[in-house]
Amino acid sequence: MPAGFDLLNLPADFVPRAYDYFKAARAASPACPNSDGSFVLTRYDDIVQVYRDPGLWSSDKQAAFKPKFGDSPLFEHHTTSLVFRDAPDHTRIRKLFQHAFTRKALAALESRIEALVDEYLDRLEDQGGMEIVGEFSFKLPVEVVCDMLGVPAGDRILIRDWALLILGALEPTITDRQFQEGCRAVEDFKAYLREQMALRRRNPAARREGEILSDLMDAEEDGARLTELELLHQCIFLLNAGHETSTNMLSHGVHEFLRNPGEIRRLIDAPALIDSAVEEVLRYQAPIQINNRRALAPANVGGAAIPAGATVHLMLGAANRDPAQFPDPDRFDIARRPNRHLSFGLGVHICAGNALARLEAKIAFQKLFDRFPGLTLAAPPVLASRIRFREVTELKVSL
């Protein structure tokens, strides 16, 4: 196993052996250099240090994305959404939809999540088996996040393809076709949201109390807080971020439980373990594997010198298996405590939807294994060859 890896020239077996590569890189150096002058960080403490210092480590992607995306719709999207911006713009935008994720707002979603999970499990029972990704773990988060934003039920199928094309363009290397399709997806998504906004302006009764789209429209009308482009790109980002990651959390979770049937029995015997079980699923297979930051001044990470302007890739899947933080890190242990994994990031950009994702996982795993403790894998899962998002594309189970 080579000691480091170059994100721009990954070996063919990287995805199935990612954790072996992380282990070798973690042992070799605090910062493994890439062929484009960027660095890969794999140690837990170093990654925490970077997250905690947004004044030194910028999230702004203008410099990094210009050569990759030029003046394209993908550039516009990925440099306008709040996740890739710094204070004060980041702070201003984040405040605008913070209230959609309060405890009270989430409590109102709980019964809807329960009803959706029950519906999918009824289908699983009727069919005697299921392809989990398409029929369960994609559907649940997409329904919930579209409810929150205000996307009508009939249009939800559009969101998945757009999300895959837009987020897929964030992979370390992309083809010209992926670039073109990503740009078209951004334009189609914007046109779709503009129609939704026009509908609400023509007919205020189409606005639903508490929906994020209407709230952001109010902020746009108050021009000082949000421009139209900012509004569109926050909605696109929320709709994408709100389901793709959660889908993978649910698919990986079902898979890890089925690979470890002893942990299903443990959960059934001690249902109070559900909270730590959700954290362990998140730690064990981080749905987002890479976050990035750019050094605004010369920096030192774990003893390695990082020049001003260099990008660092924070490998969350590697940090989550760092033995200095997690004893016996390759063991899937649903009672693990403490479990301060980094799957939601940390610091000012910490995932705004983390409580929602946790709630979805809790209800999904609890209900699934309560009802079907003998669920088994019908075939090995299929993993996508993506690096930034650790994605299961197919997971067949049977009763």
Ligand code: HEM
């Ligand atoms: C298991 C599911 C999820 C995972 C693993 C995840 C992971 C992450 C991570 C790692 C970040 C930090 C990015 C950075 O610092 O560069 C982030 C940011 C964010 N996530 Fe999530 N996320 C999940 C679900 C959700 C959901 C359900 C929503 C909303 C409905 C959401 C909305 C956001 C937003 C708005 C940000 C940007 C926060 C900011 O920049 O201030 N996420 N997420």
